[in-house]
Amino acid sequence: MLRPPRIWISSATPKAGERVRVRAQVDHRMETGLRTDDGGKTILRNITNRFEATLAGQRLFLWSPEISVAQDPYIEFLFVARKSGTLNMVWTDDAGKTQTAARELKVG
Template sequence: MSNNKPRAKISPANPKVGDVIEVKTLVSHVMETGLRKDKNGQVIPRNIIHSFKATFEGEPVFSGDLYPGISANPYIAFHMKVTKPGALELTWVDDAGETLSTTVSVTVG
């Protein structure tokens, strides 16, 4: 996951205070289920992103506990109510303990 840049986009891009905006996120990850076997019949160990979290200026907005039923390269879209301008922090954690994060700055037009 090291050279992996998660992507996030808000729409509308220039919201007003009080608007509910949509946040679309996408991250590259194999999301290995732990149910598949390699060609030697050995079970491929599970490695999925099990946790996703979104906070705005430290306040929780949305989070997800993910299981192997979520597709590879997880796409998650959720909403947020804009109360002020600030930073929306997004964090993903996988079974190997690797953490990915990105920040979207929300400017109020």
């Protein structure tokens, strides 16, 4: 069973105009599609191919990683706090599976 995504936010209660740093890591094996199993059959590619962060429904960050990304991908991004809301993060892989995390942000 996968652990839930690990999230760190520099401030859950930033002042308006303050920069907020988010660090996030998700468990994912990341199969490149370049390996074969013991029987010589190609193991299908299955990587985390999309990460999206939104705040109160507005997109903050979109990332489309490629096969060179390491297992259990880590992402870090900054944004300027302008309004309160739920910070939603969604990771999607080639198989269509998603992992999600959410944190409340209250701008003072």
